[in-house]
Amino acid sequence: MTMGIAEGQTAEGGCLCGAIRYTVTGSELFTSQCCCKDCQKATGTGHTTIVGLRRAQLELRGEPKTYTNDGDTGGKVTRHFCGNCGGRLFTTGDLPGDEMAILQAGSLDDPNIVSPESVIYVKDAPKWDFFDPALPQFEAMQPRER
Ligand SMILES: [Zn+2]
Ligand SMILES: [Zn+2]
Numbered sequence: 001m002t003m004g005i006a007e008g009q010t011a012e013g014g015c016l017c018g019a020i021r022y023t024v025t026g027s028e029l030f031t032s033q034c035c036c037k038d039c040q041k042a043t044g045t046g047h048t049t050i051v052g053l054r055r056a057q058l059e060l061r062g063e064p065k066t067y068t069n070d071g072d073t074g075g076k077v078t079r080h081f082c083g084n085c086g087g088r089l090f091t092t093g094d095l096p097g098d099e100m101a102i103l104q105a106g107s108l109d110d111p112n113i114v115s116p117e118s119v120i121y122v123k124d125a126p127k128w129d130f131f132d133p134a135l136p137q138f139e140a141m142q143p144r145e146r
Pocket of ligand 1: 015016084
């Protein structure tokens with residue numbers, strides 16, 4: 001059911017105004033619906049759809065603005081967004097060994113190339129938000145092997 005970006009293939013994306021564009025190369029690691037409080041505040045929505053990548057998979061054209069705060073599981077979390085239109089692009093962490101870039105699925109030119117496999121931080125989800133009942137739900141972070 002999960003389609004995803006095929007190995008060796010690329011996907012394009014960018015912000016609303018087009019000042020920042022990117023290319024993703026290769027398969028994503030995961031796609032989830034994240035309901036954490038920080039995602040709600042950062043996006044102004046009930047949840048955000050995130051696509052896990054290795055940083056090396058993401059090639060940027062343009063210079064995003066950043067905002068850094070403390071993450072839920074220790075370490076700093078930095079959100080990268082367009083300083084012109086405010087469009088959210090991706091998130092990175094500073095923990096040792098963390099080479100992830102967590103992309104905002106809606107910034108992809110074709111968001112249908114990915115499909116969520118889980119819902120995370122459901123403890124924070126607003127009552128009015130709705131999720132595919134077929135997806136596994138996790139109170140906080142989904143346990144993963146890296
Ligand atoms: Zn922009
Ligand atoms: Zn979140």
